[in-house]
Amino acid sequence: MAKPGYYSNIYWHFTGGPVSKDGDIIWHNYRGLKEVRDHTKLRNPELAMDNLKNIIEKKVLKATTTEKVAEEVETEKFCCVCDIPLNDLTYHRGYYGDYAIGFNSKKVHENFHPVLYLDPYHAKINHQNIVIDPNSVVQSDNEDPLLWDLVGIKKENPLLNFLKLTNFASDYDGTFYGEREWRCLEDFFFNQEEVEAIIVPKEEIKQINRHLNKHGYNNVSIMSWELIENV
Numbered sequence: 001m002a003k004p005g006y007y008s009n010i011y012w013h014f015t016g017g018p019v020s021k022d023g024d025i026i027w028h029n030y031r032g033l034k035e036v037r038d039h040t041k042l043r044n045p046e047l048a049m050d051n052l053k054n055i056i057e058k059k060v061l062k063a064t065t066t067e068k069v070a071e072e073v074e075t076e077k078f079c080c081v082c083d084i085p086l087n088d089l090t091y092h093r094g095y096y097g098d099y100a101i102g103f104n105s106k107k108v109h110e111n112f113h114p115v116l117y118l119d120p121y122h123a124k125i126n127h128q129n130i131v132i133d134p135n136s137v138v139q140s141d142n143e144d145p146l147l148w149d150l151v152g153i154k155k156e157n158p159l160l161n162f163l164k165l166t167n168f169a170s171d172y173d174g175t176f177y178g179e180r181e182w183r184c185l186e187d188f189f190f191n192q193e194e195v196e197a198i199i200v201p202k203e204e205i206k207q208i209n210r211h212l213n214k215h216g217y218n219n220v221s222i223m224s225w226e227l228i229e230n231v
Helices: 034-041 043-056 086-096 104-113 147-149 158-162 202-214 225-230
Strands: 008-012 068-070 079-082 100-104 116-118 163-165 181-184 195-199 221-223
Touching: 008 086, 008 104, 008 195, 043 100, 043 202, 068 116, 079 221, 086 181, 086 225, 100 104, 158 163, 202 221, 202 225, 221 225
Parallel strands: 116 163, 195 221
Antiparallel strands: 008 079, 008 100, 079 181, 100 195
């Protein structure tokens, strides 16, 4: 059966960035891609390629990332993929680099959950008519109690691991919403048959093809960005 073009049957993990320019923890302070771009840089391509090769060889995505949902409230460690159609991956590439591995949807659905994107300070999300200007929020003990009143769940609720606070904007880089992120709260193990595709720069296709063959991946599509941009 045909499907709409706004979601993908392949879920992508990028290995090329970002890394901090000033030593900050990347995902603890930002509310949109523009902030990420302004305060980070892409990982060195050689390191990104090494990361991709290591994932292929070890057959695992490590759960190493955390995010701050609010002050002093941090998610558990997770790994993540994005549900972005192939033609739109060029947007994501600008923030995460040129190297990606794609997993089939069935395997992802068995292990990951989609992220819920919220801007609780500017939109009503419960029955109370409360809309708060974040610039006027009064903080106590470095924590914002009003946030939890708005969201309506306790800080101990495991659903917070799948909550992502963001701005919403018409520009792609003004928000995280376009990432369509899914998360897994443990290391994600997979086998060769569950990898659908690899994306690398055109000049590295032969190298990654040899690496795939070496580790028993016999039916994986390898694509270059030149191909994707001309589809």
